Amino acid sequence: MEEGIVETPEELLVKQHRKEKKDLQAKIQSMKNAVPKNDKKRRKQLTEEIAKLEADLSQKHEEEFRQLKSTADTKVKEMINGVETMKVEGGEQEGVKQVRVTKAQKRRDKKAAQEKERESRIAEAEVQNLQGERHLEGLRLAQKLAQQQLQIKEISSDGHCMYRAIEDQLAQRSNPGLKMNMKELRSRTADHMRSHADDFLPFLTNPNTGDMYTTDEFEKYCNDVEHTAAWGGQLELRALTQVLRLPVEVIQADSPTIKIGEEYDSEPITLVYMHHAYGLGEHYNSVERLKDQSNTEDS
Structure with a gap:
């Protein structure tokens, strides 16, 4: 493991909980598959059993988070004291063995620190939202997707999530000619919007004045689509359907599929499309086939 990328107890617990949730959803789907659809009595019992399994797991996760939180402050103080002691004891030796850090290493360290901070924010949001909207939304989405033998495939929340989710969907297809990475998708989207301005410009307005974008404002919008982590929405999805010549469906927990x-x-x-992902705002994920069906049926 690279130095500086050690996972916190919160992050490890969140990962454990995610795995347990996925395992439970796979088990639930196996239970559903084992009951005939016309057996109404057994289906009703199954619904109650599933609700109990989900409630038990949720209660277990809550208790584990509470236990972790109750000792967090003490652990943080111990870690700080330990670091300060190491600094004092190793001060002279560090001065003798000081090694020049390259610019490339500094960039890697900075990137690792940013990723660490992002994961910490996600872990904190997991704790805060265990019984909030994010948690409930995730349960409803998992149930909705399981009916289609699908499950969520998580995409990083870095501003590129919509394009990365589409990149992942294209990668799952057998046609190599359709494969594009995130940067290519952004570039093709921006180019298409520029060349079909009449189809997109009327839907973009200045948030301060309410007026339709000027030509310069529209060009800046397209440049942001192409070169920045500007968040993608329905306009960009519309452009991408025309670029790829493929339909797109967006599944939501509490609304009809778009x-x-x-x-x-x-x-x-x-x-x-998640409205409460990680407590960090709206977010796109990809999907994949529901895993471990055979294993759960044998258990």
Whole structure:
């Protein structure tokens, strides 16, 4: 493991909980598959059993988070004291063995620190939202996707999530000609919007004045789509359906599925749109086939 990327107890617990949730969803799907659809009595019992399993797991996670939080302050103080002691004891030796850090190493360290901070914020949000909207949204989405033999495939929340989710969906297809990375998708989206300005410009307005974007404002918008981590939405999805000539469906927990590009008769790209992801705002994820069906059926 690289130095400086040690996971905190909160992050480890969050990872454990995510795995347990995925395992439970796989088990639930196996239980559903084992009951005939026309057996109404058994289906009703199954619903109650599933609700109990989910409630028990949620209660278990809450208790584990409470135990972790109750000792967190003490552990932080111990870690700080330990670091200060190491600094004092190793001060002279550090001065003798000081090594010049390269610019490349500094960049790697900075990137690792940023990723560490992002993971810490996600872990903190997991604790705060265990019984909040994010947790409930995740349960509803998992149940909705399981009906289609699908599960969420998590995408990093770095501002590029919509494009990375589409990149992942294209990678799951057998057609190598459709594969594009995030940067290519952003570039193709921006180029298409520029060349079809009349289709997109009327839907963009200045938030301060309410007026439709000027030509210069529209060009800046397209440049941001191409070169920055500007968040993608329905306009960009519409452009991408036309670029890829593929339909896109966006599944949400509490709303009907949004379908874009229905004029294209192909297997759709499937995305999951989350309103409360990680407590950090709205977010797109990809999907994949539900895993471990055979294992759960044997257990």
